[in-house]
Amino acid sequence: MLVIEGLQVEVGGRMLLKRIDLEIKPGETHILFGPNGSGKTSLLMAIMGFPNYMVRGGHIYFMGREITGLPIHERARLGLGMSFQRPPTMHGLKTRQIVELCARGKVDAASLARRINMEHLLEREVNAGLSGGEIKRSELLQLMAQDPDLLLFDEPESGVDLENIALVGKTVAWMLQKDVEPAQGEPPPLRESRRQRTKMGLIITHTGHILNYLEADRGHVLFDGQLCCLGNPREILGCIGRFGYEECLRCLTATG
Amino acid sequence: MLDRDGLRARALAALDKPAKLGADLDLNRYEKASPPRPMLSASELRSLPTADRQRMLLAGVDLNGRDRCGTYLLVDTSVLHCSSQQEGVEVTPLTGALESLAWLGDYYWKLVEVDADKYTASAELDLHDGFLIRALPGSRSIHPMQACLYLDREGLQQNVHNIVIAEEGSELHVISGCTTSTRLRGGLHVGVTEFFVKKGAKLTFTMIHNWTEDMAVRPRSAARVEESGLFVSNYVCLKPVRSLQGYPTACLAGPGSVARFYSILAGSPVSDIDLGGRVVLEEPGCRAEIVSRAITNGGRIMARGQLIGKATGIKAHLECRGLIMGGGAMLAVPELEGHADGVEMSHEAAVGKIAQEEINYLMARGLDEEEAVSTIVRGFLKVEVPGLHPLLQAELDRAVTATQEKSM
Numbered sequence: 210m211l212v213i214e215g216l217q218v219e220v221g222g223r224m225l226l227k228r229i230d231l232e233i234k235p236g237e238t239h240i241l242f243g244p245n246g247s248g249k250t251s252l253l254m255a256i257m258g259f260p261n262y263m264v265r266g267g268h269i270y271f272m273g274r275e276i277t278g279l280p281i282h283e284r285a286r287l288g289l290g291m292s293f294q295r296p297p298t299m300h301g302l303k304t305r306q307i308v309e310l311c312a313r314g315k316v317d318a319a320s321l322a323r324r325i326n327m328e329h330l331l332e333r334e335v336n337a338g339l340s341g342g343e344i345k346r347s348e349l350l351q352l353m354a355q356d357p358d359l360l361l362f363d364e365p366e367s368g369v370d371l372e373n374i375a376l377v378g379k380t381v382a383w384m385l386q387k388d389v390e391p392a393q394g395e396p397p398p399l400r401e402s403r404r405q406r407t408k409m410g411l412i413i414t415h416t417g418h419i420l421n422y423l424e425a426d427r428g429h430v431l432f433d434g435q436l437c438c439l440g441n442p443r444e445i446l447g448c449i450g451r452f453g454y455e456e457c458l459r460c461l462t463a464t465g
Numbered sequence: 466m467l468d469r470d471g472l473r474a475r476a477l478a479a480l481d482k483p484a485k486l487g488a489d490l491d492l493n494r495y496e497k498a499s500p501p502r503p504m505l506s507a508s509e510l511r512s513l514p515t516a517d518r519q520r521m522l523l524a525g526v527d528l529n530g531r532d533r534c535g536t537y538l539l540v541d542t543s544v545l546h547c548s549s550q551q552e553g554v555e556v557t558p559l560t561g562a563l564e565s566l567a568w569l570g571d572y573y574w575k576l577v578e579v580d581a582d583k584y585t586a587s588a589e590l591d592l593h594d595g596f597l598i599r600a601l602p603g604s605r606s607i608h609p610m611q612a613c614l615y616l617d618r619e620g621l622q623q624n625v626h627n628i629v630i631a632e633e634g635s636e637l638h639v640i641s642g643c644t645t646s647t648r649l650r651g652g653l654h655v656g657v658t659e660f661f662v663k664k665g666a667k668l669t670f671t672m673i674h675n676w677t678e679d680m681a682v683r684p685r686s687a688a689r690v691e692e693s694g695l696f697v698s699n700y701v702c703l704k705p706v707r708s709l710q711g712y713p714t715a716c717l718a719g720p721g722s723v724a725r726f727y728s729i730l731a732g733s734p735v736s737d738i739d740l741g742g743r744v745v746l747e748e749p750g751c752r753a754e755i756v757s758r759a760i761t762n763g764g765r766i767m768a769r770g771q772l773i774g775k776a777t778g779i780k781a782h783l784e785c786r787g788l789i790m791g792g793g794a795m796l797a798v799p800e801l802e803g804h805a806d807g808v809e810m811s812h813e814a815a816v817g818k819i820a821q822e823e824i825n826y827l828m829a830r831g832l833d834e835e836e837a838v839s840t841i842v843r844g845f846l847k848v849e850v851p852g853l854h855p856l857l858q859a860e861l862d863r864a865v866t867a868t869q870e871k872s873m
Contacts, residue, residue: 259825260825281829282828282834285829285830290830291829293829297822297823297826299826299844301843301844307827307830310827310830310832310840311830351830
C-alpha cells in the first residue's frame, strides 16, 4: 500500500505540491488528471525520490514503511518503479543491457521485448534517436523487466502512434494484472481476480486514452499543486472534456 | 635505396630538438641498452612467467596464439619471437629487414621525419628493433597479427620502429600491445610506426597501452592511404602513465580513401597526456572520422584533433568528449581546415561531468549510485568502431571492462 500524508514538495524554490493526501491499496489503479504545470510529474518524481524534488513537509509510506527520506535506488528495490515521460539518452548503454540491469539478470530480454514490439531496438543505445512512441515502449519494457509492485506511469500513451496505442494500453493493463488470463476453463469470479491482484498503479494521462484499455479504480485531479477531486476516473474525464479544468478551480474555491 | 648515413646525420643534428608538444624529456636519464635475450620458440613462449603473460594478455596479446595469425614479441631491446602462421602475411624483425630488403628504403622514415624531434632522432641512432608486417597483394587475414612491445628493465629507453604495409587489395588486422612487467616503475618507450595502405587495401591497427605510473611514452606514427584504401587506428590507454604525447597523422592520398581514428584514454592523478589525431584529405571523395573519449581523475589530458580538407567532396567529422571525475583538467582542441569548395567537415567537442539526470535514471531502475556511475562511465568509454574485426572489438571492450573492474 502507498500512503501519502500532507506532502509538500519544493522544486527550484517554488512550492509545487501543497498538501497532498493519497492512498493506493494493493491491486488498485489510480488515474491522475490535471492541466500542464499542475504538479503531476512532480508528484511522481517525489514518490520515486528524485533529490531535486525536495520534501518540505508530510510523509510517504510504502508497504508500511516510511520512505520519505530514502534514496531512489532503495525505493526501486522496495518495489517502486516509474515510466518516465522524457527519459535521458544513455550513450554507450544498449536497451538490452538496461533491461538486464532492471531485472538484475533474471530475464529473457528478447521475449519481453517481443511483447512490446521492441525487439528490433534492443541493440540500440537507450533512447538514442527513438521516436516519442518508441521511448514510451522502451520505458514499459524496462518497467516490465523491473517488475515493481507500485507502477508510476507518466503519460504512457502520449506520442504513441495509432498502430501501437492498443499495444501500449494492453501492456499497461497486463503489468497492472488487469487482464489476467484464466489458466484454463472459466474465468475466476470478479471478486476472486480482484483479490489476486496486488500491483498498484498511478497513471498520469492527458487524453484519457489509456482508459480504453483498463479499468481504473479512482481518478484524481491535481490543480495548482493540490488534489481537488476524487472520483470515478471516467466521470472525471467526461467532466474535464465538457467543462475543462475551470470547473476544478470552481470546485477548489467552493470547498477550500 | 636506404641511406642510413644520411638519416644518421639528420638524426644527430636533431638530437637536442624538443618536440613541439608535450613535456620535454631529458633522454640522458634513460639507459639505451640492455643485455640481449635469446629467441624463443612458440612453445617456449607459453612457458614465460605467468605474471608476464598476464600483463601481455591485458594488452591484448595472447601468447597461446589463439585466434591470432602470428606473433611478434620484443622484450626490452631483444626480439624474442617472430612468426606468422598465415599465408600472405609476413612478419620480420625490422633491423634484419633493413639489412636484407633493399626496397625497404622506399618506406623507412618516409612518413615520419627522422629529424622531427629528439625522440625520432634517438629512435634512429639507438634503434633496438621493431616489426615489419606486410600483407601481400590480395591476401586476406581472418585473424589479427599480434605484436607485443614489452618493457622489463628499469629506466630503459626502448626505441622501436615499425612498418606496416597492406599491399593492393589486401586486408590486414594488427593488434599491438605495449606494456611493462609488474616490477617496472619507469622508463621511456619511443615507438615510430609507419603505415602504408595501398590501393583498395584495408588495415586496422588496434593498439592497447598498459603502462605504469612512471612511464613516459612518445609514439610517432603516420599513415598513407591510397585510392579506396581504409585505415582504422584504435588506441586504448586506460592505465596510469606519467607522460604521453603523440599526434598520429594519416594522409588520404588517393580518391575515395578513408581513415578513422578512435582513442580511449583514462588519466590518473599523475598523468600528463597530450594526444591528437590528424587526417589530411587530399583527394575527392575521401572520408575521415576522429573520435576521442577521455576521462581524467586528477591528471591533465589534452585531446587534439585536426582535419584538413584539400579536395572537393570530402567528408570528415571530429568528435571529442571528455569527462572530469574527481579533479584534473581536460582540454579539447578540435581544428578544421577547409581548402576547397564543397568540403564537408564538422566537429563536436564536449567536456563535462556525468549528468545527474542519467545517474538518477539508473537509480530508479534499482542501481545504487556507484553502480550507476560505473555503468555510465563504461558506456562513455565504449566505442563501436565500424569495420573493426569482431575479435578486436572484443579486445577493445575487454580492455575497457578490465580497467573498470580494477578502478571502480
